Amino acid sequence: xxxxxxxxxxxxxxxxxxxxxxxxxxxxxxxxxxxxxxxxxxxxxxxxxxxxxxxxxxxxxxxxxxxxxxxxxxxxxxxxxxxxxxxxxxxxxxxxxxxxxxxxxxxxxxxxxxxxxxxxxxxxxxxxxxxxxxxxxxxxxxxxxxxxxxxxxxx
Numbered sequence: 001x002x003x004x005x006x007x008x009x010x011x012x013x014x015x016x017x018x019x020x021x022x023x024x025x026x027x028x029x030x031x032x033x034x035x036x037x038x039x040x041x042x043x044x045x046x047x048x049x050x051x052x053x054x055x056x057x058x059x060x061x062x063x064x065x066x067x068x069x070x071x072x073x074x075x076x077x078x079x080x081x082x083x084x085x086x087x088x089x090x091x092x093x094x095x096x097x098x099x100x101x102x103x104x105x106x107x108x109x110x111x112x113x114x115x116x117x118x119x120x121x122x123x124x125x126x127x128x129x130x131x132x133x134x135x136x137x138x139x140x141x142x143x144x145x146x147x148x149x150x151x152x153x154x155x
Contacts (some may be wrong), residue, residue: 107129129146
């Protein structure tokens with residue numbers, strides 16, 4: 001398990017149950033627009049999708065468990081989730097900085113109803129470049145297409 005200077009490590013196959021736990025706990029804390037049925041529907045799809053990403057990296061707690069993770073495909077951040085117990089401790093900032101500086105990430109789609117995430121990405125130098133009325137699966141969860149300042153282009 002390679003570790004970067006910022007304590008970011010790769011996610012191993014054995015980490016996936018914990019990764020899904022972190023995703024679910026984070027979604028329950030921030031995605032208030034999702035119903036229980038939505039979460040249960042998305043859960044297996046999320047795990048399958050995360051396994052397909054080019055880069056899936058995390059920050060671990062003192063016990064070696066995943067505290068937060070980021071998934072990147074090409075130049076796009078596809079996932080960034082922090083367990084609620086570890087929020088507001090700089091993990092999201094560390095992971096996103098790693099994705100931007102080491103992986104060249106310049107884009108992210110954010111649920112419009114997730115005000116906390118939209119604000120976080122704005123503070124990290126991203127700006128809205130476009131909007132979709134539905135998510136990638138055609139569900140009625142509007143997305144904001146955000147780009148790093150200086151790389152924003154209308155979509």
